[in-house]
Amino acid sequence: MAKKFTAKPDELSKVDYKPPKKGWMDTPAEFKEHTFCWGAKGKNLDAVNFPNARDWSPAEEDWKLPENWQEIFLEGIRERLGKYRSFKLFMDICVRCGACADKCHFFIGGGDPKNMPVLRAELLRSIYRKYFTASGKMLGKIAGARELTLDVLKEIWYYYYQCTECRRCSVFCPYGIDQAEITMVGRELTNLLGLNTDWIAGPVANCYIKGNHIGLEPHTITNSVEFFLDDIETITGIRIKPTFNRKGAEILFVTPSGDLFADPGTYTAMGYLMLFHELGLDYTWSTYASEGGNFGLFTSNEMAKRLNTKIYAEAKRLGVKWIIGGECGHMWRVINQYMDTWNGPADFLEEPVSPITGTKFENAKSTKMVHIAEFTADLIKNGKLKLDPSRNDRLKVTWHDSCNTARGMGILDEPRYVLRNVCNHFYEMPEDTIREKTFCCGSGAGLNASENMDLRMRGGFPRANAVKYVRDNYGVNMLANICAIDRVALKTLMEYWVPDVMVTGLHELVGNALVMTGEKKRTQDLRLEPLPEKEAKE
């Protein structure tokens, strides 16, 4: 369909930040190759009863829109102005100071002025002004207002699917204007017209019907896990027997399905299995609620809620006491900011208490869902794990804070504490690129497809650049994180920009360091690579 993405890093890292001479309102969006995803297939929209389900392509002139698309779009804006104070406020109070401009990874890596958060927002604000404010109606362009034409719609679509909802701009905004909120609304509006991408619509449809984004059916889930168990047995000599959909378990474990599917997430999944086995945790996996992530979040609030419902529903059906959630970025934004509001109260669950340490997870007493990094940090703090960090000695690790967990939750020091206990060589990236100022992988919010590589590699450039810094200065060769999309996206990103750096989840390193009861002398890590000390002795 399209040419392969061949641009070399040298070319891509030359960025021209100079805006064009012509004003942005007079510059229609140019759909550049490798910067956008394919349109959603009709069957995937149909599976979740989304409007205007049909096959379409953003590259084609005709987007097959309904006749009254303007009316639908504007009515959609009106409805959301009434539903979200954030949206209404953020449409009104921006002073265009530009503090957000060079904070967006897409702007830094690409230089397209419409990727400055302020201008991305203005694309929609100009419509808001034209149809919903007196000054915009009267003064038009002078007041920053413009008509909603087909070109404008395409422009909004193009740039709202070039935002990963990472919230970095919001950290720097003097009014806390959050482009993620505006993008979410913008994407809802495009979904009213059936303008989704297939990279999002596919996983949504999968997740709705099969329980997870990847579309793993129940028996494939158990099969995948069996493979991990074989490897774990090879490595440790221990045969683990996890359970699925087991009623009466104390804890339900939910993690993103990506970890069951692709390296290096699979190693993280092995880490979970080993940890829970060693603890003798009374827990179960579920094939019905087999997705922690939520691509619904990238389509509409309602769709996200529809997918999220399964977690509590399954916890109730199985009669568990509380839930542990695996490593995932946007999943935790959903759990922290939305889940309880959407689908609570979870009054059929109990306030989470670690059966191993007796610690009460006070901060999760309403959602009843604990982040695995919180859970593991507590175990280590209480001395419940026997760890041999030297098994990770061939690794020099740096830590990537995922956008959602950093800026939509604030889980920063728990994973670092775990990391420091399971490996001996840990180096932070420069301070303006971590914690609340962390950079996105460039592929979040449903952008980690293969047809938009130019966009992804540019968007991930600031992250990669910071990794390169610690590689060059400290010899870092491993990028650790707690996000399933990161594990997939950063792998590609590193291969492109910093080829000798690998990517890992936190619990892969835990699995390596964990000294298990009755294990054989370990000679391999979870990737079946030889352990460093062994190598030295031989």
Added chain:
Amino acid sequence: MRILFSFFAVIALVLSAYAGVKIANLQFLFGVVIPYIAIAIFILGFIYRVLKWGSSPVPFRIPTTCGQQKSLPWIKQNRIENPSSISGVIIRMALEVLLFRSLFRNLKTQLKEGKLVYGEAKWLWLAGLAFHWSFLIIFVRHFRLFLQNTPSFIKMIEGLDSFLQLGVPVLYMTDVVLLGSVTYLFLRRVFIPQVNYISLAADYFPLFLILGIGTSGVLMRYFYKVHIVSVKELVIGLASLHPVIPQGIGVLFYIHLFLISTLLVYFPLSKLMHMGGVFLSPTRNMVNNSRMVRHINPWNYPVHVHTYEEYENNFRGKMKKAGIPVEKE
């Protein structure tokens, strides 16, 4: 074009006040009627805008967390940047409103030979803070004109503001700071390419307007003196709802007053409403405790879901084969 439009709009305002007073003798219109209308529009408009924002609910807890969350007791929480209590939010908001905390974080991102460098960028923060604070102090100083006897705290502010004791009448530092900072804010819009690219007429107009207000005020105080006793008489008349038009004030005052009236009218119609809006911003004024306390969405509604029963019906055979327990055999 955007700049010129805004510039000439302000010039036109100045000229119309000049012509109105000097030629048409419309002192009462410019000195009483327009100020009253402007104040009414400002107050009602401001309230209307805030109520309109307030009428939209906040369905979800969406604070932008800029620090460590409240977690295990031994992990040090950032209580201000990631507040889990109201007091934390109050401090966070106070820092935001009084000191522009978020803008203080500003960085300049530069690409140098393939490497990204993040440098300090405090000028915008400094100019913004200087502008807003000097504007506020000048506003408060003006209360001298509204009251027969100047209260001691205003005298104190005046004393501090003029402690350099330069010139006659003594120079107020805030006058210099205001004009300087507004000029800086204007120049960066012109000369920083990205900021220029995003700027609308609606960004230049209030800058010129405030520059006009400041300039006319400075001219009145230091250069072309107006009859200050008469000014005070007029202002007290306005404030006590017994308006009078004393003779011989000088046209500069009417220009000053007309520009202020324009600002008051323009305020609720424009981005200047960020003054009220910043207090309502959900990413800053909310507690990050939604895992501890359930947040209620007033318009939460039931949705279609794919139930476990439907799922099992789809996959029962495969589940049984894989040894996964099922509800119905």
